[in-house]
Amino acid sequence: MAAAIEVTDLVKTFKGGVKALTGVSFAVEPGTVFGLLGPNGAGKTTAVRILTTVLRPDAGHATVLGRDVVREPDAVRSLIGLAGQNAAVDEILTGRENLQMIARLNHLPLDFARSRAVELLRQFDLTEAGDRILKTYSGGMRRRLDLAAALVSRPQVLFLDEPTTGLDPQSRLGLWQVIEELVSEGTTVLLTTQYLEEADRLASQLVVIDHGGVISTGTPSELKARLGATVIHVAFHDAQSAQTAAGVLTGVGNGAPRIDGNAVEINVEQGPKTAMEALRLLDQSGLEATEFALREPSLDDVFLALTGRKAEASADDDATPTKRRGRGKKEKS
Amino acid sequence: MTAPAVPTIAPLSRSKLAWAVSDGVAMTKRTLIAYTRIPEALFFTLVQPLMFVLLFRYVFGGAIHPGGGLQYVDILIPGIFVQTLVFGAVGTAIGLSEDLHKGVIDRFRALPMARSAVLAGRTTGDLVKNVPVAIVIFLMGLLVGFRPHGSIVNIVLATLLLLFFSYAISWGFAIIGLTAPNSETAQLMSFPLLFPLTFASGAFAPTETMPSWLRGFADHQPVGALVHSTRSLMLGQPVGSYVWESLAWSVALLAIFSTIAVRSYRKIA
Ligand SMILES: Nc1ncnc2c1ncn2[C@@H]1O[C@H](COP(=O)(O)OP(=O)(O)OP(=O)(O)O)[C@@H](O)[C@H]1O
Numbered sequence: 001m002a003a004a005i006e007v008t009d010l011v012k013t014f015k016g017g018v019k020a021l022t023g024v025s026f027a028v029e030p031g032t033v034f035g036l037l038g039p040n041g042a043g044k045t046t047a048v049r050i051l052t053t054v055l056r057p058d059a060g061h062a063t064v065l066g067r068d069v070v071r072e073p074d075a076v077r078s079l080i081g082l083a084g085q086n087a088a089v090d091e092i093l094t095g096r097e098n099l100q101m102i103a104r105l106n107h108l109p110l111d112f113a114r115s116r117a118v119e120l121l122r123q124f125d126l127t128e129a130g131d132r133i134l135k136t137y138s139g140g141m142r143r144r145l146d147l148a149a150a151l152v153s154r155p156q157v158l159f160l161d162e163p164t165t166g167l168d169p170q171s172r173l174g175l176w177q178v179i180e181e182l183v184s185e186g187t188t189v190l191l192t193t194q195y196l197e198e199a200d201r202l203a204s205q206l207v208v209i210d211h212g213g214v215i216s217t218g219t220p221s222e223l224k225a226r227l228g229a230t231v232i233h234v235a236f237h238d239a240q241s242a243q244t245a246a247g248v249l250t251g252v253g254n255g256a257p258r259i260d261g262n263a264v265e266i267n268v269e270q271g272p273k274t275a276m277e278a279l280r281l282l283d284q285s286g287l288e289a290t291e292f293a294l295r296e297p298s299l300d301d302v303f304l305a306l307t308g309r310k311a312e313a314s315a316d317d318d319a320t321p322t323k324r325r326g327r328g329k330k331e332k333s
Numbered sequence: 334m335t336a337p338a339v340p341t342i343a344p345l346s347r348s349k350l351a352w353a354v355s356d357g358v359a360m361t362k363r364t365l366i367a368y369t370r371i372p373e374a375l376f377f378t379l380v381q382p383l384m385f386v387l388l389f390r391y392v393f394g395g396a397i398h399p400g401g402g403l404q405y406v407d408i409l410i411p412g413i414f415v416q417t418l419v420f421g422a423v424g425t426a427i428g429l430s431e432d433l434h435k436g437v438i439d440r441f442r443a444l445p446m447a448r449s450a451v452l453a454g455r456t457t458g459d460l461v462k463n464v465p466v467a468i469v470i471f472l473m474g475l476l477v478g479f480r481p482h483g484s485i486v487n488i489v490l491a492t493l494l495l496l497f498f499s500y501a502i503s504w505g506f507a508i509i510g511l512t513a514p515n516s517e518t519a520q521l522m523s524f525p526l527l528f529p530l531t532f533a534s535g536a537f538a539p540t541e542t543m544p545s546w547l548r549g550f551a552d553h554q555p556v557g558a559l560v561h562s563t564r565s566l567m568l569g570q571p572v573g574s575y576v577w578e579s580l581a582w583s584v585a586l587l588a589i590f591s592t593i594a595v596r597s598y599r600k601i602a
C-alpha cells in the first residue's frame with residue numbers, strides 16, 4: 001500500500017543559519033499513528049509545518065496521500081487537520097464560533113458546521129463552555145478546543161504537534177482514546193511528543209530526530225529494547241558513594257551505569273529481578289542508599305542511549321520545565 | 334470522549350473568486366467581532382482624540398488664529414479626523430502581529446481557504462471599524478462648535494477620502510505587523526512613522542506660519558494633503574488640487590503597501 005505521508009530528504013535552514021532540518025526521510029503507513037520524537041529544538045515542529053504546507057522546505061520533498069506539499073498545497077490542505085504546538089485558537093471567539101469558523105474556512109456547508117461543532121464540543125467535554133469566549137478557558141480547555149478544531153473537517157491525515165503537553169492525566173487519556181478511535185476508522189495520525197509513554201501507547205512506528213537529522217527509527221518496543229525497559233535509580237549521600245556504587249553495579253544492566261551527581265542509574269530488561277540483584281550487591285558493599293526507585297525510561301534516557309549525551313536544553317525550556325522529566329513510579333526504600 | 338463514525342464530508346464547490354470573497358468576509362467578521370467584544374479598545378481609540386479636541390480647542394486654540402473668517406475649531410476637527418483614522422491603522426499591525434505569534438496564521442495557512450483572506454479580512458475589518466469612529470468624531474466636533482459649511486455631498490466625499498486613505502495605510506501597517514518580532518514592538522515601530530506625518534501637517538495648526546522648507550512638506554506629504562482636502566471639503570472652501578493629490582497618494586500607497594504586504598505574508602516562516 002502507498003504511504004500516507006512520504007518524506008524524502010527534507011532540508012530547512014532558517015534565516016540566521018539555524019539548520020532546523022538537515023535531510024529527514026520517513027514514510028507513514030495509512031491508518032497508523034506515527035510518532036516524531038526529539039528534544040527541544042530537534043526540528044519536529046519545522047517538519048510538521050512543512051508537511052502541513054505552512055512552510056516551504058529548502059530542499060527535498062514530501063507528499064500527503066500522494067499530493068506534493070509544495071506543488072499542490074491546496075489539495076493537501078483539504079485532506080489534513082493540524083493542531084499546532086501553540087493552541088492557535090481565537091481568544092475572542094467562543095468555542096463554538098471557533099469551530100464553526102474553521103468549518104467555514106474549510107468550505108464546508110453551514111448546517112454541517114453547526115452540527116459538527118456541537119458534536120466536537122461534546123466529545124471534548126466542552127459543551128458547557130461552548131458559548132464562552134476562549135479568554136475564560138483554562139490552558140487545558142484551550143488545548144482541547146484546538147484539537148477539536150483540527151478534527152472539524154474529518155481529515156484523513158491528522159497532524160498533532162505535542163497534543164498532550166499541558167493536559168491533565170484524565171484529558172490526556174481521553175485524547176489518547178480519541179486518537180485510537182480515529183485510527184481504527186482509518187485516519188492516519190502523525191504526532192510529535194516528548195513523552196515516550198505516549199509514543200509507546202499510540203504509535204506503531206517512531207522516528208527520533210535530533211539537530212534536524214534522524215538518529216533512530218523503529219517500533220516503540222525496538223527502541224526500548226535498545227535501552228532496556230526499566231531504569232533503576234539509586235541515590236546516595238555523596239558523589240563519592242555514587243562513584244563506588246557505579247563500580248559495584250557494573251554489568252548489572254544494559255551498558256555502563258550512569259552517574260548523575262549523587263545518583264546512579266542503570267537501564268535494565270527485567271525490573272524487579274535485576275532490582276533485587278542490585279540491592280543485594282549494594283548491601284554487600286556496605287553502601288547506604290538514600291533513594292531507590294524503578295521507573296520507565298524517559299525520553300531523556302532514550303536520547304542518552306542514542307546519542308551518549310543529555311537532550312540539550314533550548315530557549316523555550318523554561319516555559320515547559322516539566323516536559324521531559326521522567327514520570328516514573330518512585331518508591332523510597 | 335468518543336469519536337463519532339467518520340464519513341468524510343464533501344466541501345461545497347464554488348469558483349476561486351467566490352471563495353476568496355467568502356473567506357475574506359469570514360475573516361472580516363472575525364476582525365469586527367474582536368472589536369465588539371473588547372469595547373474598551375474602541376473606547377480608548379476615541380478617548381485620545383477627545384483629549385486632543387479638548388486640549389487644542391480650549392488650551393492651545395486661543396493662541397492660534399487661522400484668519401480667513403474661520404474659527405480654530407473649524408481647522409482642528411478635520412485634523413482630528415485625519416489623526417484618529419491614521420493612528421487607528423496601528424490596530425492592523427497589532428492584530429496581525431498577534432495572530433502571527435500565537436500561531437493562528439499557521440492554522441489558517443494549513444486550511445484550504447483563500448490565501449488573500451487573512452490580510453484582506455484584517456484590513457477590511459479595520460476599515461469598517463473606522464466608520465463608527467468617524468461618526469463619533471463628527472458628533473464630538475459639533476458639540477465643541479465645529480460648523481462644517483460644506484454640502485452634505487462634500488462632507489460624505491471627505492469622509493470617503495479619509496476612509497480610503499486609512500485603508501491604504503492599513504496595508505502599510507500590515508507590513509509592520511508581519512515583520513515585527515511581537516505586537517508590542519509593532520506598536521512601538523508605528524509611532525515614529527506616524528508622529529512626523531501627522532504633526533508636520535496642517536492638522537493642528539495652519540501651515541502658513543511654518544518655515545517655507547517645512548511648509549512644502551507639510552502641505553504635500555500624504556497626511557498633509559489629506560488634511561487640506563478633508564478640511565476644504567468639510568468647510569465648503571475651494572478644494573484646489575489637494576483632493577486629487579490625496580487620491581493619488583492613497584492609490585499609490587495602496588498599490589505599494591499591498592504588494593509588499595502580500596509578499597511578506599508569503600515569506601513569513
Ligand atoms: N521561524 C524560525 N526562525 C528561525 N529559527 C527557527 C524558526 N523556527 C524554528 N527555528 C529553529 O529551528 C530549530 C528547530 O525548531 P523546531 O521548532 O522545529 O523544534 P522542535 O523539535 O519542535 O522543538 P520543541 O520540542 O521545543 O517544540 C530550533 O533551533 C529553532 O530555534
Ligand SMILES: [Mg+2]
Binds near residue numbers: 044045046085
Ligand atoms: Mg515544537
